[in-house]
Amino acid sequence: MKSLLPLVFIGPMAAGKSKIGRLVARRLSVPFIDTDKVIAAKHGPIPAIFAAQGEPAFRAYERDAVAEAMRGDAVVSLGGGAVLHPDTRLELAGHTVVLLTVTRDAVAKRLAGSGRPLLDGDDAVERWAAIADTRMPIYEALATETFDTSARPITQIADDIVTWARERS
Numbered sequence: 167m168k169s170l171l172p173l174v175f176i177g178p179m180a181a182g183k184s185k186i187g188r189l190v191a192r193r194l195s196v197p198f199i200d201t202d203k204v205i206a207a208k209h210g211p212i213p214a215i216f217a218a219q220g221e222p223a224f225r226a227y228e229r230d231a232v233a234e235a236m237r238g239d240a241v242v243s244l245g246g247g248a249v250l251h252p253d254t255r256l257e258l259a260g261h262t263v264v265l266l267t268v269t270r271d272a273v274a275k276r277l278a279g280s281g282r283p284l285l286d287g288d289d290a291v292e293r294w295a296a297i298a299d300t301r302m303p304i305y306e307a308l309a310t311e312t313f314d315t316s317a318r319p320i321t322q323i324a325d326d327i328v329t330w331a332r333e334r335s
């Protein structure tokens with residue numbers, strides 16, 4: 167028997183970690199923690215942190231937010247780049263880690279006005295693809311299971327994940 171919780175969502179920006187994570191938590195009747203939201207509540211909006219303090223400061227806040235979130239019996243959705251921190255990679259080992267993926271074509275309509283500092287300006291989709299490609303080996307190495315979110319409604323994807331998670335716990 168594998169313990170189901172914490173159940174962690176990782177994956178590229180706009181893959182659906184926040185939206186689907188919230189639905190999965192609701193279906194399992196457990197708390198939901200979105201580490202981007204925790205960081206923003208503590209330190210202010212993410213674009214402002216990047217602008218005033220730089221990405222390394224954001225990554226340090228993020229590492230702390232993940233470590234704290236992993237202590238609870240919750241569904242935890244990480245920011246797209248959280249897995250870049252080695253402490254976070256160690257933190258995830260042995261837990262239920264769900265990788266959400268999305269194709270470049272499908273993500274294009276999800277990115278407009280998203281408030282993601284790494285995608286600011288022109289060519290957001292190009293930059294999204296370059297970042298996603300670089301990180302994919304890290305995501306894949308950490309993932310217990312992968313679900314693609316490109317072509318189906320988030321409610322159905324959440325149902326599939328809950329079925330999968332219950333079967334293996």
Ligand SMILES: Nc1ncnc2c1ncn2[C@@H]1O[C@H](COP(=O)(O)OP(=O)(O)OP(=O)(O)O)[C@@H](O)[C@H]1O
Binds near residue numbers: 181186
């Ligand atoms: N399966 C889906 N079908 C259509 N739209 C989706 C789907 N999944 C997510 N979206 C939309 O994509 C956008 C981004 O989703 P979400 O915020 O959950 O991504 P994320 O993985 O948490 O991104 P980030 O890494 O930036 O936190 C939202 O507007 C959401 O409604």
Ligand SMILES: O=C(O)C1=C[C@@H](O)[C@@H](O)[C@H](O)C1
Binds near residue numbers: 179281
């Ligand atoms: O993929 C990333 O590096 C990021 C994703 C978002 O969730 C936020 O954590 C932030 O915009 C950085």
Ligand SMILES: [Mg+2]
Binds near residue numbers: 202244
């Ligand atoms: Mg999110």
